[in-house]
Amino acid sequence: MNLKIENLFNLFKKYKKNGCPNCFEKNIIGFGIDYLKSNFISSIKLTDEIGKIKIYQCEKCKAQFYIQGNMYEKIIDGQIELLKEWSKRNLVCPNDLKIEIEKIGLTNNWSLDKIVPCKVELNNGKKYEYTTIIFSDKPPLGHHYSIYKNIFFIDDIKHISESEYGISLEIRRQAVKSEEQSMGFYPTVLKNRDGKKVVLNGISIFFNSSNIKGSELELANEEWNYRVEYTYDTNNYSEKTIVIAKK
Numbered sequence: 001m002n003l004k005i006e007n008l009f010n011l012f013k014k015y016k017k018n019g020c021p022n023c024f025e026k027n028i029i030g031f032g033i034d035y036l037k038s039n040f041i042s043s044i045k046l047t048d049e050i051g052k053i054k055i056y057q058c059e060k061c062k063a064q065f066y067i068q069g070n071m072y073e074k075i076i077d078g079q080i081e082l083l084k085e086w087s088k089r090n091l092v093c094p095n096d097l098k099i100e101i102e103k104i105g106l107t108n109n110w111s112l113d114k115i116v117p118c119k120v121e122l123n124n125g126k127k128y129e130y131t132t133i134i135f136s137d138k139p140p141l142g143h144h145y146s147i148y149k150n151i152f153f154i155d156d157i158k159h160i161s162e163s164e165y166g167i168s169l170e171i172r173r174q175a176v177k178s179e180e181q182s183m184g185f186y187p188t189v190l191k192n193r194d195g196k197k198v199v200l201n202g203i204s205i206f207f208n209s210s211n212i213k214g215s216e217l218e219l220a221n222e223e224w225n226y227r228v229e230y231t232y233d234t235n236n237y238s239e240k241t242i243v244i245a246k247k
């Protein structure tokens with residue numbers, strides 16, 4: 001009887017692949033710990049620890065991972081350097097900046113970290129529009145951070161001001177509650193002073209399209225209707241610059 005169970009186990013083992021999901025699918029951004037266990041003879045090993053974050057690597061494809069919840073998240077090229085910097089710095093937001101941030105108003109992002117849209121000036125005098133400041137205790141790793149062109153830390157920042165492209169606190173609070181109308185589409189209907197209708201998808205925090213700026217917008221207080229032609233912002237400015245502060 002025991003022998004039979006063992007045979008069955010070996011049979012299952014045969015169908016498991018060697019390595020990790022990234023060995024077979026390069027565009028992968030993460031996978032469940034359970035998924036790895038049940039489908040792979042894992043070649044992922046603990047290799048390092050930076051700022052209390054455990055770093056894993058697949059011996060076969062050399063991809064690096066860290067664990068977030070019950071998932072292995074892939075570490076993107078360059079993010080190890082960023083993590084080292086993050087763990088070294090004191091990322092507490094200074095009071096003068098906090099006052100400016102509170103004036104603009106914080107809202108949640110998809111992972112329940114607080115974010116704010118603004119314009120910043122770095123200590124070196126460089127200015128950046130379309131900047132998201134995020135208050136998070138999670139490490140700056142994974143796909144979410146790889147979409148930003150510029151990544152700075154709160155102690156790089158000299159000055160914060162409101163962005164003319166930023167979406168108001170009232171709209172952002174409403175947009176968090178928007179319901180999915182089709183795959184990944186969470187519309188909130190807005191209007192400008194001329195009555196032009198605009199649609200914000202999900203928790204976008206900037207708008208700049210067809211000469212309509214985020215700060216000119218207000219809630220239209222009506223449902224999205226597929227028959228109506230709206231203006232959309234497809235530029236994803238919100239994904240340009242991020243500034244990281246700890247909670």
Ligand SMILES: [Zn+2]
Nearest residue numbers: 020023058061
């Ligand atoms: Zn692999």
